[in-house]
Amino acid sequence: MADEHDAARLTAWVHGMVQGVGFRWWTRSRALELGLVGSATNLADGRVQVVVEGRKDNCERLLTALRSPGSPGRVDHVAELWSPPRGGLHGFVER
Template sequence: MHGLVQGVYFRHFTLQEARRLRVAGWVANQPDGSVRVVAEGDEAALRRLLDFLHHGPTGARVETVQSVWSAASGNFAEFRVRYL
């Protein structure tokens, strides 16, 4: 996600939503000021998470969301905040 997405609790809100949806993966701030999310789970849950990411928490201003769909790796047991 690009826009005003760092410093507005975006990672924390994404973590809560992903866990509520029972999606596994991670969310991390990127050096360029964006936020990256890698998620695996039920397609319907992933689409709901993607909808959430277009809006984010109060205070965020999401300008663009780029999504790439691929086969699940099965490498994630839970959703967490990742620190790069």
């Protein structure tokens, strides 16, 4: 993972039509391309929660991708929360 000076944890809640359209798989692919670890989880209210850790610039790139018109489905809004990395994440899991 990134060194402690440029590492970050991003939690993003993606609102819109993002379940049942391949959004989690697409997010996993983008995250792995950027060297990020974490998960994408369907929430009961229809949102997808994305949690990633890695280099902050790569987390920012993923956030841009989540908001882009190229993502599957329809993204209406992405809420974000930045925090220090906690570690302990390996690979990328779709839930």
